[in-house]
Amino acid sequence: MKLLVVGSGGREHAVIRKLKENKEIEKIYCAPGNGGISADAECVDIKATDKENMVKFAKENAIDFCVVTPDDPLALGMVDEMEEAGIPCFGPKANAAIIEASKAFSKDLMKKYGIPTADYETFDNEKDALHYIEEKNTFPIVIKADGLALGKGVLICETLDDAKTALREMMVEHVFGLSGNKVVVEEFMTGKEVSVLAFTDGNVVKPMISSMDHKRAYDNDEGLNTGGMGTIAPSPYYTKEIAETCMETIFLPTVKAMNAEGRTFKGCLYFGLMLTPKGPRVVEYNCRFGDPETQVVLPLLNSDLLTIMKACHDGTLKDVDVVWSEEACACVVEASGGYPVKYEKGFEIHGLDENGQHDGVIVYHAGTKKENGKFYTNGGRVLGITAKGATLQDALDKAYEAVKEIGFDKMHYRTDIGKK
Numbered sequence: 001m002k003l004l005v006v007g008s009g010g011r012e013h014a015v016i017r018k019l020k021e022n023k024e025i026e027k028i029y030c031a032p033g034n035g036g037i038s039a040d041a042e043c044v045d046i047k048a049t050d051k052e053n054m055v056k057f058a059k060e061n062a063i064d065f066c067v068v069t070p071d072d073p074l075a076l077g078m079v080d081e082m083e084e085a086g087i088p089c090f091g092p093k094a095n096a097a098i099i100e101a102s103k104a105f106s107k108d109l110m111k112k113y114g115i116p117t118a119d120y121e122t123f124d125n126e127k128d129a130l131h132y133i134e135e136k137n138t139f140p141i142v143i144k145a146d147g148l149a150l151g152k153g154v155l156i157c158e159t160l161d162d163a164k165t166a167l168r169e170m171m172v173e174h175v176f177g178l179s180g181n182k183v184v185v186e187e188f189m190t191g192k193e194v195s196v197l198a199f200t201d202g203n204v205v206k207p208m209i210s211s212m213d214h215k216r217a218y219d220n221d222e223g224l225n226t227g228g229m230g231t232i233a234p235s236p237y238y239t240k241e242i243a244e245t246c247m248e249t250i251f252l253p254t255v256k257a258m259n260a261e262g263r264t265f266k267g268c269l270y271f272g273l274m275l276t277p278k279g280p281r282v283v284e285y286n287c288r289f290g291d292p293e294t295q296v297v298l299p300l301l302n303s304d305l306l307t308i309m310k311a312c313h314d315g316t317l318k319d320v321d322v323v324w325s326e327e328a329c330a331c332v333v334e335a336s337g338g339y340p341v342k343y344e345k346g347f348e349i350h351g352l353d354e355n356g357q358h359d360g361v362i363v364y365h366a367g368t369k370k371e372n373g374k375f376y377t378n379g380g381r382v383l384g385i386t387a388k389g390a391t392l393q394d395a396l397d398k399a400y401e402a403v404k405e406i407g408f409d410k411m412h413y414r415t416d417i418g419k420k
């Protein structure tokens with residue numbers, strides 16, 4: 001088997017290291033990959049969104065199976081084009097990836113099929129949106145850009161003035177580009193947030209172990225939203241009863257709704273949930289593995305990942321056992337100082353062996369490059385220091401112990417991952 005994994009972050013590194021446990025895989029390519037991934041796969045210099053060259057490479061190198069993990073290539077239809085070229089893929093086609101690529105689509109889907117989520121209205125002009133917010137006069141209120149915005153297109157507005165500013169930025173100044181041409185204005189929900197990633201073949205849903213992201217840049221959930229500064233799994237708030245409710249009221253209804261719309265979803269469907277006083281509700285869907293959720297979820301998977309991914313593609317997921325470890329896992333992200341706004345790159349990273357690893361933990365590389373045998377910072381999120389343990393505290397202790405030994409100039413990380 002020859003595999004191609006599309007992407008270049010910590011999530012792709014986690015997917016590749018789990019896939020590698022299958023000894024039938026003879027070769028894994030990663031495009032474009034990064035410095036740390038190059039120890040586990042052959043990196044190929046093709047941009048993740050470059051469909052034409054990606055398909056050409058896959059054909060020329062007789063790729064047997066392709067795994068597409070980032071949102072952009074999925075929304076652009078990379079899976080559609082690979083499969084037209086005869087290369088089976090793990091990941092949804094473009095008409096199903098829309099569940100993440102358009103918030104207006106996903107909100108309308110939930111309304112139509114009675115899937116619990118925050119009340120909302122969609123607007124394509126600033127005046128009507130503002131009028132609605134003034135009439136409603138309930139704060140905080142949440143304003144979301146319709147399209148993909150690198151996880152930054154959600155603004156929680158405490159006052160009418162905040163809402164005016166948010167609408168102006170999104171709809172008039174276009175700070176999120178075309179993504180802000182349409183906005184969703186929605187009710188503010190309260191409760192614990194949980195991420196549940198689920199394998200699906202468009203019929204059967206097999207949820208992964210739950211996890212919890214830490215989205216803000218600084219301790220105590222202060223600072224700007226980032227791609228995620230650390231994760232733990234499982235989430236202590238996600239009980240068996242809640243999991244059952246989610247399966248009945250959210251997971252299966254979503255997959256059925258997508259089928260009814262002629263948009264069968266195959267791959268990893270990510271449910272961003274809020275455990276509100278009125279029960280679990282959907283905050284957002286993603287059409288892919290979360291980053292850095294994947295880094296704590298996949299190390300706890302005891303089954304073969306390639307078998308599961310192929311079953312998602314083939315529609316045979318019901319025949320495959322998906323077994324999880326009883327352990328816990330924690331990931332602490334080491335980021336460049338200044339991330340998510342402005343940061344420098346190119347600092348040498350100390351504390352890693354020649355494969356970019358460190359004893360006792362798994363080091364997932366998010367933004368690194370390798371030159372003359374040394375690793376250098378090459379992105380906002382640089383490394384995800386990840387450890388398993390019998391308990392969450394065990395896993396956190398191991399991860400933070402290693403964080404002291406691995407680093408670079410101007411490094412920033414949160415000291416409170418998993419504390420709450």
Ligand code: AMP
Pocket residue numbers: 118142151154156186187188189190193215272283284
């Ligand atoms: P999203 O990109 O939709 O996941 O939103 C980013 C973050 O904004 C979420 O993880 C929540 O913390 C917050 N958020 C989004 N929608 C709501 C809502 N309706 N009520 C409260 N918080 C929200």
Ligand code: GLY
Pocket residue numbers: 151213227228286289290291292293
């Ligand atoms: N960590 C959140 C996401 O992947 O969207």
